[in-house]
Amino acid sequence: MSVLTPPSRTTVRVRYAETDRMDVVYYANFLVWFEIARVELLRQLGFDYKKMETEDDCMLPVVDVTCRYKAPAHYDDLIVIETRIASMRTSMLKFSYEVYLAGPPAADGSLTVDKLLASGETTHVIVGYGMQKTVLPEKYARVIRAKLGLSQDDEEV
Amino acid sequence: MSVLTPPSRTTVRVRYAETDRMDVVYYANFLVWFEIARVELLRQLGFDYKKMETEDDCMLPVVDVTCRYKAPAHYDDLIVIETRIASMRTSMLKFSYEVYLAGPPAADGSLTVDKLLASGETTHVIVGYGMQKTVLPEKYARVIRAKLGLSQDDEEV
Amino acid sequence: MSVLTPPSRTTVRVRYAETDRMDVVYYANFLVWFEIARVELLRQLGFDYKKMETEDDCMLPVVDVTCRYKAPAHYDDLIVIETRIASMRTSMLKFSYEVYLAGPPAADGSLTVDKLLASGETTHVIVGYGMQKTVLPEKYARVIRAKLGLSQDDEEV
Amino acid sequence: MSVLTPPSRTTVRVRYAETDRMDVVYYANFLVWFEIARVELLRQLGFDYKKMETEDDCMLPVVDVTCRYKAPAHYDDLIVIETRIASMRTSMLKFSYEVYLAGPPAADGSLTVDKLLASGETTHVIVGYGMQKTVLPEKYARVIRAKLGLSQDDEEV
Numbered sequence: 001m002s003v004l005t006p007p008s009r010t011t012v013r014v015r016y017a018e019t020d021r022m023d024v025v026y027y028a029n030f031l032v033w034f035e036i037a038r039v040e041l042l043r044q045l046g047f048d049y050k051k052m053e054t055e056d057d058c059m060l061p062v063v064d065v066t067c068r069y070k071a072p073a074h075y076d077d078l079i080v081i082e083t084r085i086a087s088m089r090t091s092m093l094k095f096s097y098e099v100y101l102a103g104p105p106a107a108d109g110s111l112t113v114d115k116l117l118a119s120g121e122t123t124h125v126i127v128g129y130g131m132q133k134t135v136l137p138e139k140y141a142r143v144i145r146a147k148l149g150l151s152q153d154d155e156e157v
Numbered sequence: 158m159s160v161l162t163p164p165s166r167t168t169v170r171v172r173y174a175e176t177d178r179m180d181v182v183y184y185a186n187f188l189v190w191f192e193i194a195r196v197e198l199l200r201q202l203g204f205d206y207k208k209m210e211t212e213d214d215c216m217l218p219v220v221d222v223t224c225r226y227k228a229p230a231h232y233d234d235l236i237v238i239e240t241r242i243a244s245m246r247t248s249m250l251k252f253s254y255e256v257y258l259a260g261p262p263a264a265d266g267s268l269t270v271d272k273l274l275a276s277g278e279t280t281h282v283i284v285g286y287g288m289q290k291t292v293l294p295e296k297y298a299r300v301i302r303a304k305l306g307l308s309q310d311d312e313e314v
Numbered sequence: 315m316s317v318l319t320p321p322s323r324t325t326v327r328v329r330y331a332e333t334d335r336m337d338v339v340y341y342a343n344f345l346v347w348f349e350i351a352r353v354e355l356l357r358q359l360g361f362d363y364k365k366m367e368t369e370d371d372c373m374l375p376v377v378d379v380t381c382r383y384k385a386p387a388h389y390d391d392l393i394v395i396e397t398r399i400a401s402m403r404t405s406m407l408k409f410s411y412e413v414y415l416a417g418p419p420a421a422d423g424s425l426t427v428d429k430l431l432a433s434g435e436t437t438h439v440i441v442g443y444g445m446q447k448t449v450l451p452e453k454y455a456r457v458i459r460a461k462l463g464l465s466q467d468d469e470e471v
Numbered sequence: 472m473s474v475l476t477p478p479s480r481t482t483v484r485v486r487y488a489e490t491d492r493m494d495v496v497y498y499a500n501f502l503v504w505f506e507i508a509r510v511e512l513l514r515q516l517g518f519d520y521k522k523m524e525t526e527d528d529c530m531l532p533v534v535d536v537t538c539r540y541k542a543p544a545h546y547d548d549l550i551v552i553e554t555r556i557a558s559m560r561t562s563m564l565k566f567s568y569e570v571y572l573a574g575p576p577a578a579d580g581s582l583t584v585d586k587l588l589a590s591g592e593t594t595h596v597i598v599g600y601g602m603q604k605t606v607l608p609e610k611y612a613r614v615i616r617a618k619l620g621l622s623q624d625d626e627e628v
Contacts (some may be wrong), residue, residue, distance in 0.1 A: 013350075015346060015349065015350055016349050016353070016491055016492070016497070017346045017349060017491065017497050017499060019491050019492040020487055020488065020490050020491065020492070021210075021487070021490040021491070021492070021494045021546055022210075022216060022218065023492045024218070026487070026488050027188060027192075027218075027219045027222065028185040028186070028188035028189050028192075028488060029185070031184060031185035031188065032185050032329060032331045035184075035185075035329065035330050035331060036327075036329055039330070039390070048390075049390070050389055050390040053178075053179075059179060061179065061181070061184075061226070061229070062184045062226060063225065063226050064223075064224070064225050064226070065184065065222075065223070065224050065226075066221075066222070066223045066224075067221070067222050067223075068220065068221050069218070069219055069220050069221070069222075072218070072288065075364055075492055076353070076362075076363070076364040131229065170507075172503060172506065172507055173334055173335070173340070173506050173510070174334065174340050174342060174503045174506060176334050176335040177330055177331065177333050177334065177335070178330070178333040178334070178335070178337045178389055180335045183330070183331050185331060189486060189488045192486065192487050192488060193484075193486055196487070196547070205547075206547070207546055207547040232335055232521055233510075233519075233520070233521040336524075336530060336532065338532070341502060341506075341532075341533045341536065342499040342500070342502035342503050342506075343499070345498060345499035345502065346499050349498075349499075367493075373493060375493065375495070375498075375540070375543070376498045376540060377539065377540050378537075378538070378539050378540070379498065379536075379537070379538050379540075380535075380536070380537045381535070381536050382534065382535050383532070383533060383534050383535070383536075386532070386602065445543065
C-alpha cells in the first residue's frame with residue numbers, strides 16, 4: 001500500500017555556486033535540495049535527523065534516486081520543494097519531491113508556486129552503526145504511520 | 158531499438174570534499190562522476206563536448222537521471238566508471254553507467270574492477286541556443302550510429 | 315581610507331552535502347557562504363546582483379580571498395554571517411565576513427550569535443563583458459558611498 | 472625559518488560541475504584543488520593521508536587559507552597544481568600552491584605549464600581525536616625535515 005502524506009514545503013534560494021556554464025542549476029544540485037527538503041519534512045514531523053543519527057544510531061542512506069527535469073532553475077531563483085513520505089516499510093522509507101519555481105507571494109503573504117521544474121523520488125534503507133540494516137525505531141514509525149493514516153498492520157513489509 | 162556500445166572506462170579518485178559525515182561519498186556526487194564519464198566517452202569517440210557547445214551550438218542537458226546505490230564509496234578510493242551509449246534518437250541520447258571500486262592492477266598493469274558500487278542512466282535532449290530542441294548534428298550522429306552498429310534507418314525516432 | 319558599513323546578517327542552515335568525513339563543514343564551503351552573504355548585503359542596499367550582471371553588464375569576480383577558521387561548523391547548525399563592505403575604489407570592492415554559530419533566539423525573537431567560527435575577506439574587481447575591467451556604475455557607487463559615509467572625493471582610488 | 476620543498480605536481484581536468492554562470496570555475500573550487508594537491512604531495516612523500524587519519528589519529532584541519540586569482544579557469548581545461556610544504560612546526564604545517572593552465576606536452580611527453588591562474592597557501596594544525604591539538608608523529612616529521620633540509624633543531628616551534 002502506497003500513500004502520500006500532505007506535503008512539507010521548503011524553500012531554497014539558488015546559489016551562484018549551484019549554477020554552471022549553461023547558466024542553469026547543475027543537475028546534481030537538485031539531489032542536494034531533495035536532501036534539505038526531506039530533513040525539513042522530518043523536522044515538521046518532530047524528528048531531528050541529526051539526533052536520529054547521533055542518539056538513535058539510525059541513518060537513512062539513499063539506495064535509489066530518480067529525478068526528471070522539466071525546466072531549468074536559474075541563479076537567485078526562489079525554489080519551493082514539496083516533499084512527501086511516499087511509503088514506509090519496516091526498514092525502508094520512500095520520499096517524493098516536486099521542485100517548483102516560487103510564484104509571487106499571495107495576498108496574505110503566503111508562498112505560491114509557479115511552474116514545476118523537476119520531480120523525483122528517493123528510497124532509503126534504515127541502517128545502524130557499521131551500515132547494518134535495521135528497523136526504524138518505533139517512536140519514529142508511530143508518527144509516520146499516524147501521518148500516513150496507517151495502522152501497524154497496514155504497514156508495508 | 159536499444160543497443161549498447163562497448164563501455165568507455167574513466168577513473169576518478171574520491172576527493173575529501175566529496176565525502177560527508179557518514180564517512181562515505183555524498184549521493185549527489187555520483188551524478189558528477191556520471192558527467193565526467195560521459196564526456197570522456199564522447200572524447201573517446203573523437204568528440205570534444207566543449208566544442209559541441211561552443212562551436213556547434215549543441216548542448217545535452219539532462220532530462221532524466223536514475224541511480225541505484227549498492228555499496229558506499231570512501232575517501233581516496235580509486236573509482237572506475239564504465240559508460241555506454243544506451244540509445245540514440247534524432248534529438249535524444251541515453252547513457253548508462255556502472256560505478257566500480259577499482260581492483261588491484263592486473264599483471265600487465267591494466268585496470269581491474271572490484272565490486273559494483275552503483276549503476277545509473279541519464280537521458281539527454283539535444284538543444285541549441287536558448288534551450289530550443291534540435292537534432293544531433295550529423296557528424297556526431299554518424300559516429301555514434303557506427304559504434305552502435307546501426308544504419309540510419311535503425312535509429313530510434 | 316577604509317571604513318566599515320553596519321553589517322548585514324544572513325543565515326544558512328548547514329547542509330548534509332556541506333559536511334565531510336571529519337564530521338565538520340568542508341573548508342571550501344565557507345567561501346560559498348561568503349558569496350551568499352555578500353549578495354544578501356547587496357540586496358539590502360537595494361541592488362539585485364543578478365540584474366547587475368544581466369542588465370548592467372557589471373560582474374564582480376573575486377581576485378583575492380582569505381579565511382581564518384576558529385572553530386568547526388557542524389551538520390544542521392544554524393549559521394549567521396555578518397558581512398560588511400570594507401572598502402570601495404572606482405573598480406574594486408572589498409567585503410569582510412564574520413561567520414558565527416547562531417545563539418538561542420532573544421526574548422523578542424531576534425537572532426543572536428554564539429561563538430565566532432571564521433572570519434574572512436574577499437576582494438573583487440569590477441568587470442564587464444569579456445572580463446574587461448570597468449568602473450562600478452555610479453548608481454551603485456552612490457549608494458555605497460552614502461552607506462560608508464564617504465563623499466565622492468574620499469573614495470579610494 | 473621558512474623553506475620550500477621541490478614542488479609536487481598534480482593535474483585535474485575542470486569538471487562541468489565546477490563552472491558557474493560566468494563560464495569560469497567557481498572560486499571556492501580552487502580550495503578543493505588545493506586539497507587534492509596537498510594529499511598528492513603527501514602521497515609522493517610516502518604518506519597516505521587516509522591512514523594518517525584512520526590509523527595514526529592525526530588530522531590536518533585548515534586554520535587559514537588565502538587564494539589570489541590571476542586568470543579564470545574554464546570548462547575542460549587541464550590544470551596543473553604545483554604544491555610545496557612551505558613550513559613545519561611541531562603542531563603546524565603550511566602548504567603553498569600555484570595553479571597553472573597546462574601547456575602543450577613537451578617533446579618527451581612531459582607536462583608543461585602555461586599561465587599562472589592562481590596562487591595560495593593553507594595553514595594546518597595537527598589534531599587528534601576530538602579535535603585536540605597534538606604534534607605531528609615523528610615518522611612523518613622526519614621525512615618532511617629531510618625534504619626541507621632541516622635538522623630537528625632547525626624546526627620552527
